Amino acid sequence: GDYFTNQVEIAEDKLLGGLLPAGLDEKSCMSRYQSVLYRKKQKQQPSSYLVSRLREYEALHKRCGPFTESYNRTLEYLNSDGQQNYNSTGCKYVILTAIHGLGNRMLSLASAFLYALLTNRVLLVDPVTKFSYLFCEPFPEVSWFLPSNFPIIDKFKSFNWKSPENLIKQKSHATWTSSPLPPCLYLHLEHDYDNDEKQFFCGDDQKFLENVPWLIIKSNIYFIPSLFTIPPFQEEISNLFPDLGTVFHFLGRYLFHPTNFVWWVVTEYYNTNLARADEKIGIQIRLLNKYPNPFKRVLDQILDCVGKENLLPQINETKSSFVVQSEKLNRTKAVLITSLNSKYFEAIKTMYWNRSTVTGEVIQIYQPSHEEYERNRNEMQNIKAWAEMYLLSLTDKLVTSGWSTFGYVAQSLGGLKPWILYLYEDYKAPGMSCQRAVSMEPCMHAPPYFDCTRKQYTGNTVKLNPHIQHCEDKLWGIKFI
């Protein structure tokens, strides 16, 4: 009886409200349609407009993607020195080289994908991004990877702000409008972009870029909140996401499906350790500032946060065998800690080891790995990082560390508003160890703060609108609410 109803419900919901395309091979990517078995019921549904634009995108990707006839013809433009018009193939591209840690790369990829959707371009991922062992192909039939024989692929590594392809930097607007359009442009969208490069976020520049067939973006940031400040995109983003607090949530669930190996790691760990607990709490510990000897201070901060916010119960200090009468008696809470080292795990585990709690709840502490150092090029570390972000996203309540894109991915995929542990410098008020986030959205760490009319830096202030505010964990960052 129950089993049957369950299966019917799964069949209905496995496309996540139409977010995912139907009919893809299940065996080659088990996670795509099985994620619904592990996640809580999705609170919000994607808008029907987002669903229809995704299906249109998939059709465009199929028509223009790697090795299609249109792709081959658009490649020929790369041999031209510049011309007025490139629209004979009907295909335009944005190639993304995503750099730095996995969280950063995922955020910049989702941003580039939304940019492609907004500008009717096809997204192609530079193979150096090394995503093939982490994520299934998200689009039906045609790959999202740029073929490794792409004519100028060897030049990508050397692209930086000095490259001649970085026209935004090298030439003034006047030159652009009077000369033929280049076939290819490099856009530097890293946290260290300068005033010229920030013009990407201006309407004029977008008008110019519209007709350039190949755009190559190098990025390590989440840049969607700033796309929202560009007039033609603002309305479209609002139509796609009537609730702007769900932008990365839906894009992430659409794009990022663990490969079968990662899925096996996730599900094995989940089924063995977490599945049976009555409640699952995630704690992501990441120390991004260089404060010396942080251990005791950070441990105290975590314990203060989970205590004050009633995420974990206090230890029962009275030694008597008095049994608490509580409706929570013998309920289990599984705590999933992720961190590069195991010190916090050891300390918290020891604290709860063999001791009763004031509520009578039983606390179990887990940590899947401790890698000690960040090594972003290491395949196994990336697999563990992705599996741990995913596991954190399956918890009921989540505590994250300020500034960390690793935490942002976990919270958004999980649809969770986390409690954010402040970094030491950012303590708002003495004694305040963490704060509940206003939305599950990632923080954009380095907004351009650029006035497109005056063409100058505006200082760390944005005209905040009701949908964007400064981040809880990074005061000069911005996020959707």
Ligand code: GDP
């Ligand atoms: P951020 O630096 O916190 O913004 O997150 P990123 O994901 O961009 O970069 C940090 C990288 O360090 C990750 O991609 C992992 O390779 C590694 N890392 C950091 N914290 C953890 C952790 O808790 N578990 C694992 N397995 N790796 C981690």
